[in-house]
Amino acid sequence: xxxxxxxxxxxxxxxxxxxxxxxxxxxxxxxxxxxxxxxxxxxxxxxxxxxxxxxxxxxxxxxxxxxxxxxxxxxxxxxxxxxxxxxxxxxxxxxxxxxxxxxxxxxxxxxxxxxxxxxxxxxxxxxxxxxxxxxxxxxxxxxxxxxxxxxxxxxxxxxxxxxxxxxxxxxxxxxxxxxxxxxxxxxxxxxxxxxxxxxxxxxxxxxxxxxxxxxxxxxxxxxxxxxxxxxxxxxxxxxxxxxxxxxxxxxxxxxxxxxxxxxxxxxxxxxxxxxxxxxxxxxxxxxxxxxxxxxxxxxxxxxxxxxxxxxxxxxxxxxxxxxxxxxxxxxxxxxxxxxxxxxxxxxxxxxxxxxxxxxxxxxxxxxxxxxxxxxxxxxxxxxxxxxxxxxxxxxxxxxxxxxxxxxxxxxxxxxxxxxxx
Numbered sequence: 001x002x003x004x005x006x007x008x009x010x011x012x013x014x015x016x017x018x019x020x021x022x023x024x025x026x027x028x029x030x031x032x033x034x035x036x037x038x039x040x041x042x043x044x045x046x047x048x049x050x051x052x053x054x055x056x057x058x059x060x061x062x063x064x065x066x067x068x069x070x071x072x073x074x075x076x077x078x079x080x081x082x083x084x085x086x087x088x089x090x091x092x093x094x095x096x097x098x099x100x101x102x103x104x105x106x107x108x109x110x111x112x113x114x115x116x117x118x119x120x121x122x123x124x125x126x127x128x129x130x131x132x133x134x135x136x137x138x139x140x141x142x143x144x145x146x147x148x149x150x151x152x153x154x155x156x157x158x159x160x161x162x163x164x165x166x167x168x169x170x171x172x173x174x175x176x177x178x179x180x181x182x183x184x185x186x187x188x189x190x191x192x193x194x195x196x197x198x199x200x201x202x203x204x205x206x207x208x209x210x211x212x213x214x215x216x217x218x219x220x221x222x223x224x225x226x227x228x229x230x231x232x233x234x235x236x237x238x239x240x241x242x243x244x245x246x247x248x249x250x251x252x253x254x255x256x257x258x259x260x261x262x263x264x265x266x267x268x269x270x271x272x273x274x275x276x277x278x279x280x281x282x283x284x285x286x287x288x289x290x291x292x293x294x295x296x297x298x299x300x301x302x303x304x305x306x307x308x309x310x311x312x313x314x315x316x317x318x319x320x321x322x323x324x325x326x327x328x329x330x331x332x333x334x335x336x337x338x339x340x341x342x343x344x345x346x347x348x349x350x351x352x353x354x355x356x357x358x359x360x361x362x363x364x365x366x367x368x369x370x371x372x373x374x375x376x377x378x379x380x381x382x383x384x385x386x387x388x389x390x391x392x393x394x395x396x397x398x399x400x401x402x403x404x405x406x407x408x409x410x411x412x413x414x415x416x417x418x419x420x421x
Contacts, residue, residue, distance in 0.1 A: 030134055033196050037212025040181060040193030050194045052133040052152065052176065052215035054111050056166070057227045059365065060122040066230045066299030067264035067277075068113040068120055068129070069164035073216075074155040075107050075133060080201035083149050087179065087195070088206040097179060097204075100148035104141040105180060107133050107152060115264040126227070128218050137180055137191050145184045149201070152176045154216055161226070161360045163259045165301035169223040169363045173198050176215060179205070198224075222363040229365045230265075230299045231352055235308055236374045237289035242381035243316070249288035250310050250377065254295060257281045257305040257349055266298045280304060289375075302355030302366040308345040310375050312337045318377040328369030337377075345373060 032051045033039045039050050054073060060066055085097040111131045121127055133152070142148070154174045161168055177200075181193035197205060197212045205212065218225040235254060239246055256265065258280035266275040267285050270293035278285070280301070287295060297306075312318055320337045322330040322345055330345050337343050353366035 030132070032132075033194055033214050035214050035217075037197055037209075037214060038193065038195045040191075042183070042192060044192045045185065046137075046191040046193070049134060049136040049191075052107070052135060052178070052196060053130040053217050054133055054154070054215060055128045055130045055217040055225055056113060057126040057128050057218055057222060057225055058120050058122040058230070059124065059126045059227060060230045060232070060299065061124050062232050062298075063121075063123045064230075064232060064298045065119045065266075066122055066228075067115040067266075068117050069166060069228050069301065070113065070115050070260055070262050071156070071160055071164040071166060072110050072112040074110050076109075076153050076155070077105050077107055078151050078153065079104075080149055080151060083201055085149070085202045085204045087147055087204070090207045095147050097147050097149050100150040100180060101141045101143075104138055104148060105150045105178065106136050106138065115262055122230070126218075126222070128225070130215075130217065133215060135178065135194070137182075139182070139189050139191065142182055142189055145182050145189060148180045148182065150178050150180065151201070152178055152215075158360055162303070162356075164263075165228065165259075165303045165355055166360070167227045167229065167302075167363050167365075168360055170361045171223045172226075173224055176213075177201075177203065227363050229302055231302065231304070231368050232296070232298045232300070233306070233352065233368075233370050234294050234296045234372050235289075236294040236372065237291065237310075238374055238376040239291040239378075240376065241319075241379040244318070244377065244379040245314065245316075246291050248314060249290040249293075250375075251288050251313055252286065252295065252311075252375075253309045254285040254297070255307045255349065256285070256297065256300065258301055259303050260301070263301055265300050265304070268296045268298075270294055300352055302353045304352045305349040306345075306352055306370060307349040308373060308375075309342055310344075311342045312339060312377070315339050316379055318379050321376045321378070323374045323376070324370055325372035326369055327367070330373070343375075345375075 030048050030051050031039055032053065040046050058066060079100045079102055083097045083099050086094050087097060088094050111133055113131065120129055152175065177197050179195045180191060182189050183192050195205060195212060196215055197203060197209065199211055213219065235252065237250060261279060261281040263280045264277055265280065266277055268275045269287050270289055275298065285295060317336045317338050320333045320343050324330050328350060333343060350370065352370055353368050355366035
């Protein structure tokens with residue numbers, strides 16, 4: 001091998017190593033505090049920081065895919081005024097916890113969920129979706145090794161929770177505490193671990209502490225996590241009657257509204273193979289529906305509203321009956337729906353559930369008021385003998401009475417004639 005070839009190969013190898021290091025750096029990710037509320041070990045060097053988690057649990061009775069609500073949470077880091085606590089490891093080593101110096105730990109000011117993100121899987125039991133709250137340590141703010149405590153506070157307005165149709169228990173805890181573990185390394189101070197927990201400035205921890213967690217996440221139940229319930233409904237057309245046109249399709253218009261016009265839901269038209277995305281307060285869902293055809297609507301927030309209108313675009317007058325599988329009231333029609341007329345499920349848009357301000361204080365699902373909605377159009381045949389049959393008894397009675405009168409009159413005449421003779 002010539003000297004020049006060796007030189008070229010050496011350059012290639014050097015470049016390869018540089019590129020490999022660059023790729024490694026590019027793909028390095030910040031680790032997460034685990035479900036046990038800790039991350040790291042005495043052998044760790046955690047220069048990249050760590051992620052806390054902010055979760056929302058998504059619940060849908062039918063387990064359909066839904067979009068995230070639009071909501072932003074605020075976060076702030078503060079240092080306790082004083083700390084009188086200890087941490088104890090599995091080997092019974094004990095360390096006193098210190099007050100974290102100002103600026104030693106930082107996190108983003110906000111974390112958001114958005115309907116513009118990818119669709120989310122759900123279940124009737126609930127599926128937890130988490131966002132990262134990256135924590136960053138500034139070692140220049142620390143003077144010595146030790147365990148340092150900080151408080152992470154979450155903030156969100158009750159009106160924002162209600163606007164997004166989030167439910168939250170009154171026992172929800174908006175603060176988490178993070179202990180940062182710092183050691184003396186070869187080149188100075190190094191971060192080697194984190195722990196996160198619910199408690200207060202002076203909470204002591206050990207390896208079996210049950211109050212440690214990964215952040216603002218679901219625990220053993222839904223009492224300490226935000227929950228997003230969504231709801232599904234359908235509109236079905238039914239046609240019956242001897243004179244009804246069973247092949248006709250009647251025009252329908254369904255308007256879906258809500259407090260957040262940027263919130264997304266999905267619907268599937270009759271005979272469609274795929275769902276369509278839609279915004280609350282957006283364009284109405286329109287389709288002509290024939291017998292036993294259904295429009296399905298998925299993933300509505302609890303504070304959604306709906307209105308449904310059908311048009312009789314035939315030359316006939318149909319009787320109309322509207323039913324709803326749940327408790328919400330619907331219009332009843334005592335008069336038939338004339339040709340060219342329209343009829344609505346209700347006079348005004350109605351709430352899909354009873355979600356309201358009070359729902360922010362509970363983790364129970366709101367009561368759904370509208371589910372399987374059915375519009376039934378009927379047009380029965382008129383019997384050609386119906387008129388005769390209806391009045392025949394009266395005609396017979398009248399005829400018999402008339403015969404009785406005539407017979408009585410003839411009898412009187414006969415008596416007069418006999419008396420005259």
